Every structure is written in structure tokens, then in C-alpha cells.
Amino acid sequence: MGLFTKDIKTMNDLFVHQLQDIYYAEQQLTKALPKMADKATDPQLKQGFLTHLEETRQHVKRLEEVFKMHGAQVKAVDCPAIDGIIEEADETAGEVADKAVLDAALINAAQAAEHYEIVRYGSLIAWAKQLGRTDCANVLAKTLEEEKATDKKLTALAESKVNLRAAS
């Protein structure tokens, strides 16, 4: 998409643009998640990040599948939102001195990324259905369910253990 060229003329263009955006975001997350796993102290949180890294690699492959199903070029476009979310996660984590508090901050950072993806996949699925591409919507829905499940696991881990330790 070119600057000042208004390349998005149809819902289909918007759908493809958003695919390219989330394709970039998922790729950035495959780089960010190992660093978050390294920083995490709680073994369950560390393992959770590594499990989600494997899922995220699968999400990248699923997006490539959707590009192909839809006859669109497999391509990523810059996504300032995920860059900002990851930058903020790095900055905040870099400021935390206590390991238990850092775990709480890492969960909060990861949930910001999850919710970003939940919104984007939600829109992509709605748009795919509107475009008559229920085949693409079904593939994208698998990823959305995994993002939602990860978000719930992170909340459960925060509430059952991590926040308690961080505040003690």
C-alpha cells in the first residue's frame, strides 16, 4: 500500500490489507515471545509463553494458507500497533527490579498483544464472511479461539498465583 495513494478501494482490499498487517504482527510475536519466556520467573508462565510461541508459528502458517486460499500474495505490511505494544512491553519490563512483579508485568504485556490479535481476527472473520469466504473465516476462527484461550489462561495464572506473589 503506497503513501497518499488510497489503495484500499473495496472491502476485499481492506481484508487483504488486514491479513498483511496481522501477518507482520504474528511474525513479530514469534520474535518477542522467546524473550518474554526468558524473562519470566514463574515456571508455568515461562512454559505458557513457549507453548504460545509454538501456536504463534502455526498462526503464521495459517495466514499463509488464507492468503493462498484467497488468491492473494503472501505479504506483510508494517503494523505500528504491534510494534508499539512490544516496545511498551520491553520498556516496562526493563524498569521492573523485582522478579515476581516482573511476572505480573509480563502477563499484562502479553494480554495487550492477545487482545490486539483478538480484535483483528474478529474483524477479519466478520469481513471474510461478508465477502462469502467462509473457508477463510473457518481457518482464521481456529487462531482466534487459541488467542482467546491464551488470554484466559494468562488471567487465571495472574489471579491464582502471580499477582499474589507480586504483592507479597
Place this chain on the structure above:
Amino acid sequence: MGLFTKDIKTMNDLFVHQLQDIYYAEQQLTKALPKMADKATDPQLKQGFLTHLEETRQHVKRLEEVFKMHGAQVKAVDCPAIDGIIEEADETAGEVADKAVLDAALINAAQAAEHYEIVRYGSLIAWAKQLGRTDCANVLAKTLEEEKATDKKLTALAESKVNLRAAS
């Protein structure tokens, strides 16, 4: 918070840092929402952005109330995540030529901001309770409910009308 100084030593420090982050984010959204309302074509969407602008101004005031209740300085810190979300919204909107498609893109952009806030307020409320500040948690919970309600209204508007028009 200073660079390389690891100023966040306790859960309380993390809570205050996150208050400062969302205080900045809400202020940025009071600037972004009027622009989104200007760009929106659908009258219901335009009005929705203006209504949420009024709510957002109230959220800024509620945060100032929480800072004071907690005995912390009313202060904002840069929040690269919301900056990235708003930058991406501007970039994508600038690339859309069709008004009906632009409405769909604007809803998607607004929902990214809403979900960012839903995560942050969710963590803030959990941390406030852990710190024994149910008074702060109760004030923050009012805002969280409004963010969730706005997100639901945006989904309903997209699915009932905007996506349909954008794809036609």
C-alpha cells in the same frame, strides 16, 4: 520512570506506572476520537464516537480521582502502544478511498483502542484489589464497563449495517 533505573520495585510501583500509562492513553484518545467522528460517514457511528469522546473525558477525570485516592502524583508517561494503535488507525484510514469501507476500517481501529484499554483496566483492577485498594478498583471498574459496552456497540454496528454496506 527513568531509563535503565529499574524504578518499579513493588506491585504498588507497577500499579502507579500503569495508571500513568493509561492516563496518557485516555488523553491521546480524547484527541483521536473527534478526528474519527469527522471521518465517519454512518451517522450512528459518528454519534457513537462523539458519545465515547464524552465518556473518555470522564475516564480522564476518574483516573485523576484514583491518583488522588491512592496518594500518587497525577502524571502521564508515554505509552508507545496507544501511539502505535492511533498511528495505525490514521495510516489505514488514509489509504481507504471508499466511504463505506472507511467506516468498517474505523470500527476496527476503534476496537483495537477499546481492547487495549480493556486489558489495562482489567490488570489495574486486579492489582488494586491485591493491594487492598477496593476503593480504587471500584472507580476503575466503572470505566472498564463503559469500554466493554462501547466495544460491544461497535461490533453490533459493524455486523448489523457497516460491513454489509462496505461489501456491497
